[in-house]
Amino acid sequence: MTSLELQRTNLPEGLEELLGPKGLLTGEEAREYGRDFMGEVDNAPLAVLRPETTEQVAEALRLCTEHGLSVIPQGGRTGLTGAGVPSRPDHEVILCLARMNKVRWLDEKNHAMAVDAGCILADVQKAAADANRLFPLSYGAEGSCQIGGSISTNAGGTAVLRYGNTRDLILGLEVVLADGTVLDMMRALRKDNTGIDLKQLFIGSEGILGVVTGAVLKLYPAVAERECALLAFPSLPAVMKSFAIARESTNDRLSAFEMMPQNGITLACNRVPDVVDPVEGDYPWYALLEVSASKEGSGLFEMLEGLIERLMEEGLVVDGTVSSNEGQRAQLWRIREALVEAHNDMPHLLKHDVSVPISDMADFIETAIEKVQAIAPDAMLIAFGHVGDGNVHFNICHDLDTPDGSLATRHKEVTWAVYDLVQEYRGSFSAEHGVGSMKRDALRRYRSEAELAVMEKLKTALDPQGLLNPGKVI
Ligand SMILES: Cc1cc2nc3c(=O)[nH]c(=O)nc-3n(C[C@H](O)[C@H](O)[C@H](O)COP(=O)(O)OP(=O)(O)OC[C@H]3O[C@@H](n4cnc5c(N)ncnc54)[C@H](O)[C@@H]3O)c2cc1C
Structure with a gap:
């Protein structure tokens, strides 16, 4: 019996008839669905089910449950915690929703x-x-x-x-x-x-x-009008103070406030084609700020100009640029996207997607930098992201020019130092990306026994055999 035949005989009877030839993949066709976005988890699924209707999903799940087969729901496989791929090879089927796209x-x-x-x-x-x-x-x-x-x-x-x-x-x-x-x-x-x-x-x-x-x-x-600016700041407290003023003075029109560090922007300009820093000088921190309205002629440009003038007068903003058309706006947002691309392949990259109360953000980042530098003095820190939501991607990697260094052997120590500090601020060790298979230790460390017990009771009530996405979250 070939391995493909073996895989198919391990599947519940009736699945192939239910889903049709395009709805059931095995062998090489199924292989790539087992790899996660960052290439950190790579486990072959037993098969990939690709239903077209809710009824097919229901019947496929019923058959798998009867058969005692674990099922991994999968979307576009862009998750960053290994949650949408199998946690062990050749044991689980993936239920991919891609054909349900209407x-x-x-x-x-x-x-x-x-x-x-x-x-x-x-x-x-x-x-x-x-x-x-x-x-x-x-x-x-x-x-x-x-x-x-x-x-x-x-x-x-x-x-x-x-x-x-x-x-x-x-x-x-x-x-x-x-x-x-x-x-x-x-x-x-x-x-x-x-x-x-x-x-x-x-x-x-x-x-x-x-x-x-x-x-x-x-x-x-729909948004009819928007204005975007890239502002440069002398310090982190200046970034956060400017955010507070922007929020109060823009009549709820503020729709984005994305912080970026100078080293992240330099990396983006050096490593990603067509990315240019439009601000001439070098400053430690930047923020991309956007205001938008559903009606044209809402005076957004004047509002933004007035805000920037005030921030400059107060010494909070030291330089900046305002986009004057959609093309320039897209270029500013490109810097924000490129910043991520530019360090995704850096050596020993540790990603921390954390949140703390907005009022503690500057304090948190400054203390976290000190703590990480004490453990891994040659590490490169790239703290960026949606700080207006109290969320920072506190990423740490090695500079390409550093041959090897303290970070290489001290991953865990660094991560726990960051997460422990987050906990001191009653923050979250995963603001956006979830827990998946990669942050289960942290969930156990930072959530109370009572919270974990309720999560487990819910799981048992809805999935008594533990067949849906095993090895993830709890
Ligand atoms: C370049 C990039 C930028 C990102 N930026 C952000 C960001 O700014 N903010 C942010 O919050 N996240 C961000 N993410 C991460 C984000 O979590 C994922 O991109 C996304 O939400 C996962 O969607 P997906 O369809 O790819 O799901 P997958 O990766 O396939 O799955 C993710 C999880 O959802 C489950 N799942 C998927 N579909 C279903 C379903 N139909 N029913 C039940 N469970 C399902 C999976 O089992 C798994 O647990 C980013 C990721 C990348 C790669």
Whole structure:
């Protein structure tokens, strides 16, 4: 018997008939689905199931549960904690939602749209824009990640400041439980206080409680006008003070405030083609700030100019540039994206996606830098991100010119030092990316026994055999 035949005989009977030839992949065709985005986890699945309908998802889950087979729900495989791929080779099947990619309906008057979970996020944004509406969720992976994956990781991104995390953008959900039960909660209501809000259990729980097959999304009026600036700051407290002033003085028009360090911008300019720093001097910190409105002629430019003038007068901002057209705006945002690309392949990269209360942000970053430098003096620190949400990507790597150094052997020590400090501020060791298979130790270290016990009870209640995404989160 060939290994392909062996794989197929390990699958429940009826699966092939249910899903058809395009809906069931094994062997080499299935192989790539076992690799995560960063190439850190690579485990071959037994098979990849690619259903086209909620009914097929339900029947496939029922068959797998009857067979005692573990199932990994998978979206666009852009997750950063190893949560969407098998945790051991040749034992688990992947349930990939990619073929469930239709917009079910869009109701402009109700500012809502219903989509299949496998829709790519950028396609959802476009469908909303075509109806003169905004679906504000936006982040670097939007061309590949699926709305089901965004929901299951409760993704944040660049517009949280104004519109909230994915959780805040979900009106209704359709979920299939491990035993095949379909929970139809596809209501397009902004108010619905009818008992426990079950959909919240599935948002951000990384596919361990159920498979999301559809969602009703909250839409906003389309953005008609926006202004963007890149500002340079003399210090971290100046960045955070400027954020507070910007927030208070822009009449809720502030839609992004992304902090970047000077070393990150230099790396982006040196390592990513076509990225140029438009600010002439060298300053320790920068922020990309955007204001937007749903109506043209809202005086945004004057508002931004007035804000920058005030920040300069107070000595908080030392230099900067304002984009005067869409092309320039895109170039400014390109710096923010390129900053991530530029250090993704640096040696010994340690990523820490953490959050603390906004009021403690400057203090936290400064103390964390000191702590890391004490352990790994030659490490390069790149702290950047959505600081307006109290979220910083506190990434640490080796400079390319440093042959090898303290970071190489002290990964764990550095990470625990950062996380322990986060805990002192009552922050979160995973602000955006979730727990997956990579941060389970941290969950056990920083969440109380009572919290962990409730998580485990929920898991047992909804998936008594522990077949959905085993080895992840708890
Ligand atoms: C370049 C880049 C930039 C990023 N920027 C941000 C950012 O700014 N903010 C942020 O929050 N995150 C960011 N992320 C990480 C983010 O968590 C993922 O991109 C995304 O949310 C995962 O979506 P996906 O469809 O790729 O899911 P996958 O990676 O396939 O899966 C992720 C998790 O969701 C589960 N899952 C997927 N689909 C379903 C479903 N239908 N039902 C149940 N469970 C499901 C999986 O089992 C897994 O646990 C970024 C990632 C990259 C690569």
